[in-house]
Amino acid sequence: MFVPCSGWGLGCLRLCLLRVWASEVAGRCACGACQARLYGSGGSQPDVSRSGPARRTLKEWALLVSPFGRLRTRLPCSLAVRPLDPLTYPDGDRVLVAVSGVEGGAVASLQVRYDEAQKEVAIVSDVIDPQASVEVNAPLKFDLDIKSSGSGCVKVQNIECDNCKIETEQGTSILQSVKSQKLHIQTKGGKVICLGTVYGNIDIHASDKSTVTVDKLQGSSVNVSTEDGLLKAKCLYTESSFLSSAAGDITLGSVHGNITLQSKTGNITVDSSSGCLSASTYQGAIDVYVSQLGKVELKSHKGSVLVKVASSLQAYLQLSG
Numbered sequence: 001m002f003v004p005c006s007g008w009g010l011g012c013l014r015l016c017l018l019r020v021w022a023s024e025v026a027g028r029c030a031c032g033a034c035q036a037r038l039y040g041s042g043g044s045q046p047d048v049s050r051s052g053p054a055r056r057t058l059k060e061w062a063l064l065v066s067p068f069g070r071l072r073t074r075l076p077c078s079l080a081v082r083p084l085d086p087l088t089y090p091d092g093d094r095v096l097v098a099v100s101g102v103e104g105g106a107v108a109s110l111q112v113r114y115d116e117a118q119k120e121v122a123i124v125s126d127v128i129d130p131q132a133s134v135e136v137n138a139p140l141k142f143d144l145d146i147k148s149s150g151s152g153c154v155k156v157q158n159i160e161c162d163n164c165k166i167e168t169e170q171g172t173s174i175l176q177s178v179k180s181q182k183l184h185i186q187t188k189g190g191k192v193i194c195l196g197t198v199y200g201n202i203d204i205h206a207s208d209k210s211t212v213t214v215d216k217l218q219g220s221s222v223n224v225s226t227e228d229g230l231l232k233a234k235c236l237y238t239e240s241s242f243l244s245s246a247a248g249d250i251t252l253g254s255v256h257g258n259i260t261l262q263s264k265t266g267n268i269t270v271d272s273s274s275g276c277l278s279a280s281t282y283q284g285a286i287d288v289y290v291s292q293l294g295k296v297e298l299k300s301h302k303g304s305v306l307v308k309v310a311s312s313l314q315a316y317l318q319l320s321g
Helices: none
Strands: 005-007 018-022 027-029 055-064 070-075 078-083 094-102 111-115 120-124 133-138 143-148 154-157 160-168 173-176 179-187 192-206 212-226 231-245 250-263 268-274 277-281 286-292 296-300 305-309 317-320
Touching (some): 055 111, 070 078, 078 143, 120 133, 143 154, 154 160, 160 173, 173 179, 277 286, 286 296, 296 305
Parallel strands (some): 018 317, 027 305, 070 120, 070 143, 078 133, 078 154, 160 179, 173 192, 179 192, 192 212, 212 231, 231 250, 250 268, 268 286, 277 296, 286 305
Antiparallel strands (some): 005 027, 094 133, 111 120
């Protein structure tokens, strides 16, 4: 049985392995049987297609490659990377490149080449028409080293590799059902969107007002940070996760494992926590539902703290403020 409590300043209530701190503003704690809210992304996959004059394929390449190589791109336009069709290319030894755009667009500067010694396919251009788009079908296990300038967007689907590195400036990065031993995504002002399940040791860093929205991240180590943008994830299955934002809200659905959340002025919301959770914010509010027993530590210096706990849990709470 749990007793609701509220208080001003520093107070303390202890309920098994769950501790809450709040100071300067009232800290609130309500414990009892409750249901986790249905978590929704509230949006759909953005349409990165462009309207205007008729677009068509302007040039194509077919390269004979090693199935275990690397794709390196440096482009100011949109890029899409998908795996080869295994039925058409059972040996996985091709890279197919197609550039599309409007007739007369500047695509002649696009360089596509394969370095057999380095096992690297390079697709490079500084002056290609930003309205153009490049599509690449690569071997399933190809590593990715992608840099996009300007508003160029990047979409990677169904790739399984050891290393995946994506950097954008203002363009959106979309990853759909990607598996990588080491995944690094960085954007200076674009969105980061993860669809389906993204597996691996994951680092995502979004600057300025960039947002990060995730369906599901699964891996040993996950680190995600934003500055002023929203950080939103439906599901986390990790051994260790660290999610932070300077001024943006952190909104999570179902989280599993050892999770650390930090925000200076943003709010922190967790719909369902199973495992060890540490959440702290200086000025924002914290709202957490604990579905399975674990050590939970919540701290807010100037904001409120709301804790909801399943009635089936045998736990104690320590509240300090």
